Amino acid sequence: MFGIQTRDVADDFNPRRRKTLWNTPPASMPAAHTIRYTTPRKSHANTHHLSVKFEDLYGFMVKGNVDDVNVLNEVRERIRQQGRVWWALEASKGANWYLQPRISSNGGEGVISVTSLKLSVLTNTITLRRLIRKGVPPVLRPKVWLSVSGAAKKRSTVPETYYDELIRATEGKTTPATRQIDHDLPRTFPCHPWLNSEEGQASLRRVLAGYSFRDSEVGYCQGLNYVAALLLLVMKTEEDAFWMLAVLLEDVLVRDCYTDNLSGCHVEQRVFKDLLAKKCPRMVLVSLLQNIAFRDNPPGVGCFIQ
Amino acid sequence: MESLRRRTLLKVIVLGDSGVGKTSLMNQYVHKKFSQQYKATIGADFLTKEVLIEDRLVTLQIWDTAGQERFQSLGVAFYRGADCCVLVYDVNAKRSFNTLGTWHDEFINQAGPSDPKHFPFILVGNKVDQDAGSRRVVPEKKAKDWCASKGNIPYFETSAKDDHNVDDAFLCIAKLALEHEHDQDIYFKTVAESAPKTEEQPAGCAC
Numbered sequence: 294m295f296g297i298q299t300r301d302v303a304d305d306f307n308p309r310r311r312k313t314l315w316n317t318p319p320a321s322m323p324a325a326h327t328i329r330y331t332t333p334r335k336s337h338a339n340t341h342h343l344s345v346k347f348e349d350l351y352g353f354m355v356k357g358n359v360d361d362v363n364v365l366n367e368v369r370e371r372i373r374q375q376g377r378v379w380w381a382l383e384a385s386k387g388a389n390w391y392l393q394p395r396i397s398s399n400g401g402e403g404v405i406s407v408t409s410l411k412l413s414v415l416t417n418t419i420t421l422r423r424l425i426r427k428g429v430p431p432v433l434r435p436k437v438w439l440s441v442s443g444a445a446k447k448r449s450t451v452p453e454t455y456y457d458e459l460i461r462a463t464e465g466k467t468t469p470a471t472r473q474i475d476h477d478l479p480r481t482f483p484c485h486p487w488l489n490s491e492e493g494q495a496s497l498r499r500v501l502a503g504y505s506f507r508d509s510e511v512g513y514c515q516g517l518n519y520v521a522a523l524l525l526l527v528m529k530t531e532e533d534a535f536w537m538l539a540v541l542l543e544d545v546l547v548r549d550c551y552t553d554n555l556s557g558c559h560v561e562q563r564v565f566k567d568l569l570a571k572k573c574p575r576m577v578l579v580s581l582l583q584n585i586a587f588r589d590n591p592p593g594v595g596c597f598i599q
Numbered sequence: 600m601e602s603l604r605r606r607t608l609l610k611v612i613v614l615g616d617s618g619v620g621k622t623s624l625m626n627q628y629v630h631k632k633f634s635q636q637y638k639a640t641i642g643a644d645f646l647t648k649e650v651l652i653e654d655r656l657v658t659l660q661i662w663d664t665a666g667q668e669r670f671q672s673l674g675v676a677f678y679r680g681a682d683c684c685v686l687v688y689d690v691n692a693k694r695s696f697n698t699l700g701t702w703h704d705e706f707i708n709q710a711g712p713s714d715p716k717h718f719p720f721i722l723v724g725n726k727v728d729q730d731a732g733s734r735r736v737v738p739e740k741k742a743k744d745w746c747a748s749k750g751n752i753p754y755f756e757t758s759a760k761d762d763h764n765v766d767d768a769f770l771c772i773a774k775l776a777l778e779h780e781h782d783q784d785i786y787f788k789t790v791a792e793s794a795p796k797t798e799e800q801p802a803g804c805a806c
Binding site: 483553 | 617618635636637638639641665666667668669670672673
């Protein structure tokens, strides 16, 4: 179901750029989306205590009981229904309607600064926002994420060969960042079959090392390995994953959380601490009594980084 | 009056380069388990374990920290109030040995112990099992010399994978921390025996 596709496109200018890293079934195939048990089903009264192993959407093995499986199947059914809405819209508006240039809305929702605006663009934007909030079907995520996040725009400002050249420039170079990356590769979701393979780790290494050369202030920060690995699984191609990582770090997330002194993390922690003191004062008190290092910083660094 | 006996909480910080096996050592000691599949530690995490030392029940609160250099900037909150610091290096990785001095000094700077010269440290050389020792690059003598230069700090060679010497190392840590705790005479380090047990609970950030 989640086998690694090793097919190389022979006539492609550079196979790595557009090679599909691995495959997920299309959302329109109902059977493929239903979770299959690896433990045989028993008609026993205590079935819900039975621990089962199943593979999730992105190929991770998950352990849970039958109730968990049912909940997950329900979620998948909802995703499938949501998918139908997307397909129906595609049929009426044309394929890739969601990739149209979007209007920038300044000052939050509803305030649109463009006066000479086509009504269809406006309705498309509103529809798209509503649909995204309900969830993007997994097969469309690579395209929609790339476009909506601004990663596609970012990529369009540099020559087509940028990523390949960047990777070529990093090959065979050892920096503090690449040393740390090499330490972390085998520790990044080793439970995932593709990420635990040589091919997967090489791919993850190129994305992370490439970014560390692009942005010397961030370089590589532990935690980015998990972000990049998930991006590879969702985006399917390495270059798209790279641009998603770039747009996340440069435009979406608090970039200072990853720079050399993690100053953004310090800020986030202070804010979190104050919020907690305000909203859950009892929790802070208990932590103090148990001598958890809470006086300066709450132990929540991972939340801001991963 | 058994119920009035006080339980001592000792805070231990584990430091060292990324990938030397800090998380593995801690998990081997507390859970008696080894896994090849540990995640890299982000920020810090702690585990607790109760040990009996000379008829005294003490709770070790062992803080595992991230090894990447930039995470040291977050250290001050974790280091404060520590009773012992465990420095870990990988006997197969020279770099992890060379950075020990930095970790040592950084801890003293950030934790700010009242008597830095006598603050208890311990050095652990981990992964002695790897390839039956054939890949080893830091000889035992070199490590012992380093320990002597830092005021005779105790040295242990361990394998978190094979559970070699891990208990002994942590027992030594607990004893040192307890001695230090006596010297410090800090009042709020002890909690009443009747307090809810925190035995072997993974804690820290749940994300």
